[in-house]
Amino acid sequence: MVGSNKEFSPERRDFLTRDYSRGFIGDVGYQIQEYRMGYLESRLQVLDRHRQQDRYIHAGVLATMADHTAGYAAFSLVDEVHRILTIEFKINFLQPAYGQGLICKSRILREGGRVLVGESEVFDQRSAGEVLAAKALVTLMSVHRDQIKKVAI
DSSP states (O other): OTTTTOOOOHHHHHHHHHHHTOHHHHHHTOEEEEEETTEEEEEEEOOGGGBOTTSSBOHHHHHHHHHHHHHHHHHTTSOTTEEEEEEEEEEEEOSOOOSSEEEEEEEEEEOSSSEEEEEEEEEEEETTEEEEEEEEEEEEEEEEGGGSOOOOO
């Protein structure tokens, strides 16, 4: 795994863990399970609000989880003055998710320079066990925080 021989400081780990669940992500309910350099595992306890009309977990919930978790796996590998933005992602939904929870395992496949490539697997936690429900390939860009355009709301 990329970055597996590196460590980050406890302060950096605390920052990334707090930052992961801000705003919309916190509202949805994603939480970190395991965090290492270049790897992040997140979890979601599925509620009725996460389901679509046929009671499956909404595809947008899985896609957001795959994208955001890969982004923070990448965030662990860049200098503190950089931010991570998604350039592109492709997701394959392998089967409908309908269980009581989701687990997303994201790892960075390529780091270095400004572009990083990650892979996310989203597992549906069913009573019979975990089933791979979706797999995503996520392309990310490391951007110095001074280059991030400030948005006035």
